[in-house]
Amino acid sequence: MLFLEEKILEFARLLRKGGVNVSVTQVIAAIQAAAAVGLAKEDFYTALLSTLIVDQMDQPLFDKLFRLYFFSLESSVFEKHTDHNEQETDGATAALQLVDSIEGTGMGRGAGATPYLLLVKAVRETNYPLLRKLGKMGIESLGDLEQGAVAEIDKLVDQAKVAIGWYQAVNTLEKIRVQEKVSEIRYCKWLDCLSFLEKYMESLLEDLLVRKFGSMILEEIALAANIREKEFFRLDQLEIQEIRKQITKMARKLASRYARRYRRAKHGKIDLRRTIKNAMINGGTPIRLKYRRRVISKPELVLLCDVSGSVAVFSEFMLQLVYTIQNRFSHIRSFLFVNTVDEVTEYFTNNSIEEALDKAFAKARYAMSPFSDYGRVFRQFEKEYLPTFSSQSTLIILGDARNNYRHDERDSLQRIGEQVRKILWFNPQPQEEWNTEDSIIGIYAPYCRQVFECRNLKQLEEVTEAIL
């Protein structure tokens, strides 16, 4: 059993690398659970999943690492390698025969072996063995892989896709869909096929790498998959979706904490007048005490968001977070800028947050060129909007302070700082890159109460908890 315990411990360590918080209690529970259900693959998986993973968001990573660690790595707990492979070969031979037969009969358009037509055919028939075969072809086309390949898995999968004519096939399928009026049921199945193939190729590639280079690679894969600590600008579309969900949950957590404090605050000073008045009901005995209500000050918040290139995603997250908990503030005003600034507060008043963000980004005039110009923006901001802020407002600036070597206009920022209660600066750029190249955060920092590094979800959570 010791062997298994070690394996589970090491696996837990790997999960931690991937940003999943696994406590010792959980590992103990996992070991007990594994002992209770036995080593059948499926049960073992369920046992570990139900004890080690507390957040649904971590499940994809768990699945991936579980597969790679317990099946791909040579030193496997299971003796499953062989029959796993057998199954695969069975499927493959079937597919091979299929390919043969297709090549034999032709596709009607006279292009038997062209992969993209095969792909179209496989999808239309929802033929999974053939899809697998194609996936393998794609990955094989990549040739010999270097150890560094692990950093560019996405890119390599894309290359493999091109090799089997993925984009042509998708195009053709779309055309067929329109021409033949394909029903949505069938179209959904097609999409399932395509996403299956994509995942399959990715897992094939990871498998290959892990088998070739061993556990080192596994750690790198874990690290790369950690979206909590992944820089905002490196997130892909799927991860952005995931983080949006996380932010909504995070915001509710913050909001409920606030609600509790507010309730708590009611239990402060005793309101003698109301207590005595109430005691009359009980013949003068004050059975229930009445407390004086306390009003909690709600700060006024002003968000000034850089939305140029790599910073845009971060600004979007922050806006989403702040507007989800807007009852926490008496008033929120938001501004977008690249090299000119525009107020977008109104979009958030009567729209859902997603709609508001779409509209704000589509309609506001915040850029006359794609290069951010902080100096110009501060000057304009001071002139046009500063007089309308109360001295109680908190100004939060979101941006990387990369000024494209233009005038910094620090005097403007200083005057802004004197007018508002405080300025906080959230910088999504990694701290080690601050004040290099055209970053001038060091020049602006003295006028801010605090400058935070805020490059990933984890830091965003920490920072918002600290300021609220």
Add this chain to the structure above:
Amino acid sequence: MFQSREELEKKLAEHHYLIDRNVATVVYLAVKLQKPLLVEGPAGVGKTELAKALAAATGSRLIRLQCYEGLDEAKALYEWNYQKQLLCLQLKQNQNKSWHEAKDDIFTREFLLRRPILDALESTEPVVLLIDEVDKSDEEFESFLLEILSDYQITIPELGTIKAKSVPLTVLTSNNFRDFGDALKRRCVHLYLDYPTFERELEIIKLKVPGINQLLSQQLVSFVQLLRKQNIKKPPSIAETIDWARSLLTLSVSRIDADIVQSTLSILLKYQSDIDQILPRIPSLLPED
């Protein structure tokens, strides 16, 4: 309670609750390791039902605690009945008792109001404790749950620590409305219940709506399954599939077509915007023969 996973599966099935192998494994683990079971998943997949079925299958009493914002220990754990204490003191006013005697008199179990959790711990018969929608409660309340869920005991300052007579099978459910504390989550065994697969949902329909014909049940389940893949606010839950199946049976429909779906769509979709979005697309969403 259960000797094996198979037994658990069978017993739950006897009480009309069908579960997959992996779900059975997790539930079995929770029972075996004596840890609370935290069930998460979208609304209407049978999270609460699971607890009810467990209670029925084990022949235990179900104690249910519905969480909501503002729920505190006085309503969940215990409370001193202080009106009664006050009365008692007034009666004894003339007996010239010392402070200690008086204190011992009024802080006894007689004056303790048992709320669901204390009730579950003190119960002599086996119980299933269902703490429903934990995510609706406050963070503060989570902390109260910690002691109970890890050691199955409550400490009452005036009385001492009350240990559970027998460990109750505890089920917590959450809709993922907000993220709750890691400390609480770590003490539990996790179960994520998702919408059932086509085959499973078909079985459920056959079980819950006896007398429905094969073709109709297949058609309606595949339509519902497809609806869930659409980008809508509130995908139909299992309960809604069952309702729909019952209504179709009552209307003596033998197979579904665009008209019948149109007129009964409001059973499946509860938001007007969802209905507006799906209504024009019904023909293309209908299962093919």
